[in-house]
């Protein structure tokens with residue numbers, strides 16, 4: 119490719135990740151395999167674990183993986199830097215947060231914005247051919263990811279258990295989701311569809327990570343039970359082929375209840391915990407979010423998992439335009455009553471609903487949304503909103519500050535502080551806890567908490 123000519127095929131391709139929840143990025147390793155198989159010289163850069171080395175960006179094509187909001191925000195200054203550093207390189211962004219932010223990305227000098235099933239389209243871009251539209255979700259012939267260029271697994275988040283620490287690998291058995299939750303960033307790109315990754319590819323990826331030292335595999339599927347037969351078969355084969363290797367998955371409340379007959383199988387095949395996006399314990403809020411479950415469903419799932427010894431790790435979006443201080447106190451008291459204090463990462467109790475470009479929430483009228491949105495904030499990549507009751511925004515800020523200061527404090531102590539803070543806000547006495555503190559790792563957890 120001639121310097122300054124951005125139209126021809128590439129020779130050297132650099133794939134960049136800025137953040138993937140502390141996991142070694144599948145979103146670099148998978149396209150790296152496709153590009154290497156086609157003869158490209160591929161460099162992978164994970165800026166969550168590596169420093170910015172200018173030489174790594176001396177490529178004909180630099181492609182940024184944008185799987186989540188934080189990754190996209192972190193990518194923006196890097197894209198600017200690379201644009202200035204290598205003016206002749208073509209820039210590409212791919213992944214869930216590409217299409218909704220297409221206009222902003224083009225404004226940064228990004229030529230190509232690809233969607234969710236990106237490997238073939240990225241190969242087309244590298245070959246100088248027009249890629250399929252970002253809205254296309256082709257059924258791909260996946261290859262086993264190529265992880266050789268990435269930092270070793272020991273440098274990523276690890277699993278903490280009562281017996282010690284385990285090296286964690288990361289893979290995906292499916293992408294997309296067949297559900298249409300209103301606030302979910304998967305929906306604008308996948309629109310209720312999901313794509314299974316062939317079992318042989320998933321197991322080959324697990325094998326390569328086990329050989330590299332992984333003793334636990336974190337499955338990043340938006341919902342592991344979207345294709346329940348596929349999921350069950352994979353964990354059965356994982357247990358057969360990699361005895362002693364454990365795993366975690368994310369499964370929605372509705373699926374945990376519907377596929378209750380498979381919960382014991384998860385436990386028996388080494389599942390250490392199931393992340394579930396409970397989001398709220400207020401049925402009216404759950405309905406606004408089109409979550410497909412109720413508080414009663416969530417409580418049923420908590421009890422069902424506890425009864426068989428399967429750890430549940432719920433996530434929440436406590437601060438929405440619809441929550442009240444009393445509603446937040448109800449959430450804390452429910453978590454306590456369900457003996458879940460040690461199961462919930464404190465940051466989950468501070469999160470505020472993000473309304474991003476493409477969000478289904480943008481289709482709600484202001485009355486249903488309960489707030490008026492400000493203009494799109496290009497720095498934070500959200501439509502800002504304020505709560506109708508300023509007390510709620512103050513409570514959220516105070517809860518965030520408290521949790522931010524308390525990184526070395528136990529979940530139980532932080533929870534007590536949150537209870538006190540919230541009771542003060544509501545104007546009632548601090549409720550007495552009914553659950554008891556347990557040792558920090560009684561519930562296994564990854565030492566980089568889930569964040570969007």
Ligand code: SF4
Pocket residue numbers: 294295296297298299302303304305340341370395
């Ligand atoms: S089930 Fe989860 S991944 Fe699927 S649309 Fe709802 S929030 Fe998104």
